[in-house]
Amino acid sequence: MKVKICGISDIETALYAVESGADAIGFVFAESKRRVTPKLAKEIIKHIPDQVFKVGVFVNERADVIQQIVNETGINVIQLHGDEIPEFCEQFSIPVIKALSIGSSEDLNQLDKYSCDFYLLDSPRGKYRGGNGVAFDWSLLSEEQLKGKKIILAGGLSIENVAEAIQLAAPYMVDVSSGVETDGKKDVNKITKFIERAKNRSKHEIS
Numbered sequence: 001m002k003v004k005i006c007g008i009s010d011i012e013t014a015l016y017a018v019e020s021g022a023d024a025i026g027f028v029f030a031e032s033k034r035r036v037t038p039k040l041a042k043e044i045i046k047h048i049p050d051q052v053f054k055v056g057v058f059v060n061e062r063a064d065v066i067q068q069i070v071n072e073t074g075i076n077v078i079q080l081h082g083d084e085i086p087e088f089c090e091q092f093s094i095p096v097i098k099a100l101s102i103g104s105s106e107d108l109n110q111l112d113k114y115s116c117d118f119y120l121l122d123s124p125r126g127k128y129r130g131g132n133g134v135a136f137d138w139s140l141l142s143e144e145q146l147k148g149k150k151i152i153l154a155g156g157l158s159i160e161n162v163a164e165a166i167q168l169a170a171p172y173m174v175d176v177s178s179g180v181e182t183d184g185k186k187d188v189n190k191i192t193k194f195i196e197r198a199k200n201r202s203k204h205e206i207s
């Protein structure tokens with residue numbers, strides 16, 4: 001199972017997550033308590049190995065601003081976490097993750113409207129558009145609607161529930177932010193345990 005650790009804001013935590021096996025690291029450029037400047041993201045990204053995805057998270061941002069941040073920082077995947085329409089998501093030359101808020105089974109119909117590389121399924125908005133630490137009802141997910149799509153499962157995942165989430169949703173990747181924090185800061189022990197749980201679960205699935 002692939003793992004994305006989102007809301008990274010310092011080099012030490014980024015390196016720790018990578019050494020623990022993270023496949024993707026997320027940087028939030030939208031309104032958030034985890035927001036980073038392009039300058040800081042660039043500094044962190046310099047230390048991250050090539051094979052790790054560097055994801056920039058944006059909410060209803062202008063395309064030229066997103067492109068400028070991509071050029072400036074070394075971000076190589078764009079995550080669009082707002083109300084971006086399908087045509088907006090299709091204009092970039094690097095992979096795009098479209099985040100969708102899942103509050104009802106009808107919300108899953110959005111999946112067919114977009115032609116993106118990845119779809120991140122998250123809870124409906126809380127204080128911010130994402131990163132609120134709240135899980136949605138995974139029983140809404142139907143195999144039929146997810147078929148053929150690379151799904152990133154997000155929203156309230158934690159060490160305690162990630163194995164169950166993987167079993168139920170069989171996503172391409174799991175994404176976590178709040179669940180690997182203590183008192184609002186990334187917690188390296190939680191990061192290691194979360195990645196272990198997520199990756200162990202996938203070993204069981206293969207065997």
Ligand SMILES: O=C(O)c1ccccc1NCC(=O)[C@H](O)[C@H](O)COP(=O)(O)O
Nearest residue numbers: 006032130131132133155156176177178
């Ligand atoms: O993380 C944020 O603060 C954030 C703010 C605004 C838009 C998106 C944001 N995060 C995007 C992510 O990919 C989070 O990891 C995802 O929403 C799950 O977060 P959590 O429920 O805290 O694990």
